[in-house]
Amino acid sequence: MSVVAQERAQMVGDSRNVVLSVREVTVGFGDTVVLDKLSLDVYRGEILGFVGASGAGKSVLLRTILGLIRKRSGTITLLGQDLDKANDRQRMLVDMRQGVLFQHGALFSALTVLENIQVPMREYLDLPRQLMDELAYLKIELVGLPRSAAQKYPSELSGGMIKRAALARALALDPDIVFLDEPTSGLDPIGAAEFDELVAKLRDTMGLTVYMVTHDLDSLLTACDRIAVLGEKRVLVEGTVEDMLACDDPWVKSYFRGKRARQIDRTARG
Numbered sequence: 001m002s003v004v005a006q007e008r009a010q011m012v013g014d015s016r017n018v019v020l021s022v023r024e025v026t027v028g029f030g031d032t033v034v035l036d037k038l039s040l041d042v043y044r045g046e047i048l049g050f051v052g053a054s055g056a057g058k059s060v061l062l063r064t065i066l067g068l069i070r071k072r073s074g075t076i077t078l079l080g081q082d083l084d085k086a087n088d089r090q091r092m093l094v095d096m097r098q099g100v101l102f103q104h105g106a107l108f109s110a111l112t113v114l115e116n117i118q119v120p121m122r123e124y125l126d127l128p129r130q131l132m133d134e135l136a137y138l139k140i141e142l143v144g145l146p147r148s149a150a151q152k153y154p155s156e157l158s159g160g161m162i163k164r165a166a167l168a169r170a171l172a173l174d175p176d177i178v179f180l181d182e183p184t185s186g187l188d189p190i191g192a193a194e195f196d197e198l199v200a201k202l203r204d205t206m207g208l209t210v211y212m213v214t215h216d217l218d219s220l221l222t223a224c225d226r227i228a229v230l231g232e233k234r235v236l237v238e239g240t241v242e243d244m245l246a247c248d249d250p251w252v253k254s255y256f257r258g259k260r261a262r263q264i265d266r267t268a269r270g
């Protein structure tokens with residue numbers, strides 16, 4: 001957790017303020033169980049990196065948390081609200097306090113960047129046009145896009161700009177938590193590192209909590225405060241990079257102690 005986030009957490013008297021709590025969640029399709037009694041906590045102000053082998057169920061968990069897939073059992077408490085017990089209004093309030101950046105950005109191609117950012121505002125708020133424009137421009141600035149990007153369509157943007165525009169849309173309602181699904185996939189290493197820096201900056205300045213599904217070792221090793229590894233249908237191990245290095249699970253070992261990881265570690269240590 002960053003110093004700023006820690007200070008903020010201490011101010012409210014709880015340095016381990018849980019924003020998302022997943023308890024014994026089981027999800028399956030037909031005869032196949034994908035997640036089996038999986039539990040995971042995400043704390044306020046942290047960047048949690050969620051990693052696991054391809055097909056392990058990272059997207060399934062994310063979609064379950066977002067209410068897009070029905071779980072078989074277990075509880076998910078987001079921002080203090082047990083999602084199973086939420087009525088429509090409570091669900092809407094939780095939805096307003098979370099932002100999502102789907103893989104590949106998932107911007108509406110027929111809308112400009114400005115209009116894309118305004119989609120959540122139109123859905124949840126009743127604001128005059130001029131105010132919505134001002135707010136959207138603020139988000140554009142926040143994610144490091146030039147003002148001129150506002151009137152562009154997604155097809156006119158580079159991959160990195162699309163990610164930033166999608167992040168701006170995820171931040172449209174000043175959420176408490178953002179879910180990022182493979183945010184740096186498709187970006188070159190410099191673009192990916194810049195995106196990671198942006199996410200860390202937003203966490204520091206806005207006190208944002210970040211749940212990041214990623215395969216990107218650089219992100220995991222340099223941007224994330226904590227890492228959770230999905231395997232065998234549950235969270236195999238969670239903790240710091242050191243905890244990953246100390247883990248004896250073969251997949252975790254090969255992932256975090258492989259050649260690529262050693263290269264990143266050497267670069268980080270200068």
Ligand SMILES: Nc1ncnc2c1ncn2[C@@H]1O[C@H](COP(=O)(O)OP(=O)(O)OP(=O)(O)O)[C@@H](O)[C@H]1O
Pocket residue numbers: 029034052053054055056057058059060061
């Ligand atoms: N709607 C669905 N119906 C049936 N099976 C599904 C459905 N969605 C996902 N699955 C299965 O659940 C398993 C986990 O898939 P998921 O997409 O969550 O993996 P992942 O960890 O996100 O993989 P990747 O890193 O490759 O994106 C896979 O075997 C997939 O085929």
